[in-house]
Amino acid sequence: MRKLITVTAILIAAISAVYFMACNNNKSEPQVNAREDSIKNVIARGEYLANHVTPCLDCHSKRDFSKFAGPVIPGTEGMGGEVFDQKLIGLPGTVYAKNITPDPETGIGTWTDDEVLRAITQGISKNGDTLFPMMPYVNFNHMAKEDLLSIIAYIRTLKPVKNKVPVRHLMIPISMAYPGPALQKSVDDNMRPPESDPVKYGEYLINAAVCMDCHTPQVKGQFDFSRSFAGGSAFDVGSFKVNSANITPDSATGLGAWNEERFMNKFIQYREEAAYSFDPGTQNTIMPLVSYAGMTDDDLKAIYAYLRTIKPLSNKVEKYPK
Numbered sequence: 166m167r168k169l170i171t172v173t174a175i176l177i178a179a180i181s182a183v184y185f186m187a188c189n190n191n192k193s194e195p196q197v198n199a200r201e202d203s204i205k206n207v208i209a210r211g212e213y214l215a216n217h218v219t220p221c222l223d224c225h226s227k228r229d230f231s232k233f234a235g236p237v238i239p240g241t242e243g244m245g246g247e248v249f250d251q252k253l254i255g256l257p258g259t260v261y262a263k264n265i266t267p268d269p270e271t272g273i274g275t276w277t278d279d280e281v282l283r284a285i286t287q288g289i290s291k292n293g294d295t296l297f298p299m300m301p302y303v304n305f306n307h308m309a310k311e312d313l314l315s316i317i318a319y320i321r322t323l324k325p326v327k328n329k330v331p332v333r334h335l336m337i338p339i340s341m342a343y344p345g346p347a348l349q350k351s352v353d354d355n356m357r358p359p360e361s362d363p364v365k366y367g368e369y370l371i372n373a374a375v376c377m378d379c380h381t382p383q384v385k386g387q388f389d390f391s392r393s394f395a396g397g398s399a400f401d402v403g404s405f406k407v408n409s410a411n412i413t414p415d416s417a418t419g420l421g422a423w424n425e426e427r428f429m430n431k432f433i434q435y436r437e438e439a440a441y442s443f444d445p446g447t448q449n450t451i452m453p454l455v456s457y458a459g460m461t462d463d464d465l466k467a468i469y470a471y472l473r474t475i476k477p478l479s480n481k482v483e484k485y486p487k
C-alpha cells in the first residue's frame with residue numbers, strides 16, 4: 166500500500182512537473198521571442214545609424230576612392246587604419262581611425278559597454294588616453310543614450326579583424342585640442358526629438374551625421390560657428406582635391422534655389438551601385454554619399470527641413486579647385 170502511494174505520488178509529481186513545464190513553456194515562449202525581437206530591433210537600429218547616419222563605418226573602414234564617393238570596401242568594416250593628416254584636412258599631426266571590431270587584441274573585444282560609451286561621448290579611451298576630436302565625440306555627446314547603446318550593440322556584431330593601428334602623432338599637446346568643458350558629463354538626459362517634428366528631428370540627425378564638421382570653415386584649427394554650414398573646407402585626398410559646399414539656404418551661393426527633390430536626389434541616386442561604381446577621376450568627393458544614401462526618405466527630408474531654417478550665408482565655393 167505504502168509503495169503504491171509513493172508510486173502514485175511520484176507519478177502525480179512527474180505529471181504535474183510536465184504540466185507545469187508545458188504551461189511555463191507556453192507562457193515563456195512569447196517572452197523569449199519578445200526579448201529576442203527587441204535585441205534584434207536594437208541591433209537593427211544600431212546598424213542603420215552606424216552605417217547610414219553617424220558615419221562610424223566610413224571613418225573606421227577602408228574606403229575605395231577609385232570609385233565615386235569612396236564606398237566602404239567590403240570586409241574592412243570597423244578595422245580602422247584610415248589616416249587623417251595635415252595634407253587631407255589640415256590636421257596638426259597624423260591620426261588613425263582605430264580598430265573598433267570585437268577583436269580582443271587589436272580591437273575593442275575586451276571593452277565593456279560603459280567603456281565604449283565613454284570613448285564615443287567623452288573622448289576617453291579604455292586606457293584613459295584622450296582621443297583627438299577628429300573622432301566626433303563632441304557630436305555623439307548629444308545623442309540619445311538608447312541610440313548610442315544600439316550602435317554599441319551593433320558594432321559588437323562586426324566580424325573581428327586583427328589589425329594593429331599605428332599610434333597617432335600630434336604636433337600640439339592633446340590638451341589643446343580636447344574640448345572637455347564643452348562636453349556634457351552624462352548622456353542620460355539626452356532626448357531624441359519626435360519624428361513628427363521634422364525640423365527638430367533633422368537637427369538631431371544632422372548633428373549625429375557630423376555634417377557640420379566638413380561644412381563649417383575653420384580658422385586656426387577652430388570651427389568658425391558664425392559661419393556654420395557655409396562650406397569651403399579643403400580636402401586633399403591625393404588622387405583628387407575637393408572643397409565642401411555651402412549648404413546654407415543662401416540663394417546665390419548655397420542651397421537656396423534647391424527644392425526637396427533636388428536635395429533628396431543628391432543622396433538617393435547612390436542607392437544603386439551602378440551610380441558610384443565608376444572612376445570619376447579628379448571630380449570625386451569625400452562626403453560619404455554612398456553611406457548616407459541608405460538613410461530613409463523621411464530622415465533625409467528631416468535634414469532638408471532643418472537646413473531650410475538656418476541662417477543663409479553668402480560664400481561662393483569652387484567645389485573642384487583647379
Ligand code: HEC
Binds near residue numbers: 375
Ligand atoms: C570622422 C571620422 C570618425 C567618425 C565618423 C567616427 N570615428 Fe571613431 N575614431 C576616429 C578616430 C580618428 C579615432 C582615433 C582618435 C585618436 O587616436 O585620438 C577614433 C576612435 C574611436 C574609438 C576609440 C578606440 C580606441 O582604441 O581608443 C572608438 C570606440 C570609436 N572611435 C568608435 C566610433 C563609433 C562607434 C563611431 C560612430 C558612432 C565613430 N567612432 C565615428 C574617427 C571617427
Ligand code: HEC
Binds near residue numbers: 379409
Ligand atoms: C567628410 C566630409 C563631409 C561630410 C561628413 C558631409 N559633407 Fe556634404 N559635402 C562635402 C564636400 C567635399 C562636398 C562637395 C563635393 C560634393 O558635392 O560632394 C559636399 C557637398 C554637399 C552637398 C552638395 C551641395 C552643392 O552645392 O552641390 C550637399 C547638399 C551636402 N554636401 C550636404 C551634406 C549633409 C546634409 C551632410 C550630413 C548628412 C554632409 N553633407 C556631410 C563634404 C562632406
